[in-house]
Amino acid sequence: MAARVLQQCVRSLGRPSLRLCPVNLALRAAVAPAVPVHRPFSSAADSRRTRWLGQSRISSVGLLCRQYGDLPPLTLETIKDRVLYVLKLYDKINPEKLQVTSHFMKDLGLDSLDQVEIIMAMEDEFGFEIPDAEAEKLMTPEEIVQYIADKKDVYE
Amino acid sequence: MGSRLPPAALSLKQFLQRQKVLGVYRSMLRTIRQVPDEADRKYLRGWAREEFKRNKNATNQDAIRMMITQATNHLEELQKSLLLARS
DSSP: OOHHHHHHHHHHHHHHHHHOOHHHHHHHHHHGGSSSSTSHHHHHHHHHHHHHHHHHHHHHHGOOOOOOOOOOOHHHHHHHHHOOOOOOOOSOOOGGGGGGTTTTTTSSSSOOHHHHHOOOHHHHHSOOOOOHHHTTOOSSHHHHHHHHHHHHHHHO | OOOOTTTTOOOOHHHHHHHHHHHHHEHHHHHHHOOSOHHHHHHHHHHHHHHHHHHTTTTOOOHHHHHHHHHHHHHHHHHHHHHHHOO
């Protein structure tokens, strides 16, 4: 029964190949009746399956391709935009007062716990960990951008 | 010759304690990141924030030390639960 299901799957796979290589089909169809009828159902299904598979294998060679994934390259501009975007989403920051050079504690009135939260949000956004010692020194968006550009080897 | 530091500067012990508090807060946030459900994460972050902000203005060093120990215990509990939940 599983063989029958598999056969149907492969048949639906091989259907587009039918139009592409009708000659092959005629050949195979000529060969198929040669299979003796008294063979058990599973092996007949196997031979039919390999026939379909053979066809689909031949036609879909052009469709097989490798796909790689990667992030878009970082530039200083994109880093700055992303940092400011994350900061604007933070509920304790007033988006109008936010500048690249605004100091978290002196200009925006945040405290050290908020600064820890902000650096955590940056870690989440850019996908790498920032150690404690360096994190506590980052007090403006400008410094954050510089630090990330340092770590990610982005220079212009 | 008087001290050149501004009056609001912390003593060494206070400075170290402050660093410890921030370290515990950071570890807490990192551990909360590993919680599987998003709503739970939000709730725990809000809870941690509230707890730390509530005691922000404490000045008694011993009280602060007790609170740091309490926070570390909570953190370890959370880490153990996560480990159990994962296995």
